[in-house]
Amino acid sequence: MTKDEMDKVATFAASRGKLISLAYRMLGSRAEAEDVVQDAWLRWHLADASTVRTPAAWLTTITVRLAIDRLRHLRMERQSRAAGWLPEPWLDGIAPSAEDEALRASAMSYGLLLLLERLTPDERAAFVLHEAFDCGYADIAQMIGKSVANCRQIVHRAKTRLRREGDGHRTGDRSKPAVDPSAHAQVVERLRAAIEAQDRAQLLRLFTEDAVVLSDAEEVGTGAAIASARWVDPVSSSVHAAEAVTINGAASVALLSADGAIAGLVDVVCAHDGRIARLHVVTSVGHLRAVNDAWGARAVACLLKRIARTEPVTC
Incomplete structure (x- = not known):
């Protein structure tokens, strides 16, 4: 060269x-x-x-x-x-x-x-x-x-x-999020715990009355009951675990399958009253491929091998 x-x-x-x-x-x-x-x-x-x-x-x-x-x-x-x-x-x-x-x-x-x-x-x-x-x-x-x-x-x-x-807050103002980040993280943690526990009553309490769930697998669902019935119930029943992660700088939830692969990522938009106004649910295999390559079960296994051995491991 x-x-x-x-x-x-x-x-x-x-x-x-x-x-x-x-x-x-x-x-x-x-x-x-x-x-x-x-x-x-x-x-x-x-x-x-x-x-x-x-x-x-x-x-x-x-x-x-x-x-x-x-x-x-x-x-x-x-x-x-x-x-x-x-x-x-x-x-x-x-x-x-x-x-x-x-x-x-x-x-x-x-x-x-x-x-x-x-x-x-x-x-x-x-x-x-x-x-x-x-x-x-x-x-x-x-x-x-x-x-x-x-x-x-x-x-x-x-x-x-x-x-x-937009969803009611000053979209173009990066310095003023709709909800304080710490309050947002608390709401996300309650969502994570409710999904993992399959606590439908708690899930319903987390949503505003006009909550929207937007998924890459189906059309928009509006209203707390619809949001729970059309997305939360089926997903939470099939999720092995839910972990807190950070997506694009904000607290979010990763849904894990029984084999440790990331089956979905949930971005949460909170209203000013501390409830969930909108969920963005990504389950596309194509969109999750890069995430799983970096953070899924296989990536973790490769990392553990590298830590355990002195020589590089090709996974």
């Missing part, structure tokens, strides 16, 4: 965490984000680096444009599905990678990530760049090929739509 090639690899590696985080926010899928960033790497590998004044900005621009193109295709595919579609959760690790660190630095709640699906690709790109990555309108304009004034209007329009279609 030549020095120029090594410099290219090092430059890309330094930006990869941010690029993955950006693409994930744009696409709502870790697998799609990794594909887009891989495409960006191929373009960077073939580019004449001597003509690129700011490699990090060049890579960000390419990633944004690739993500916009990919999102336009994915929107049609997702809308055609009979069952619902939910973003892929990002399960936080104990020892975060560069990608996890970048994701936390540009944190958006899972609920907001779901609302972003309602924006056009250009709106989503401009909103994510401005709100999550603190990009100025001039930089956004260059990345998405719009005028500065147009980008300013796009972000304003996106904020208005999200606020109007």
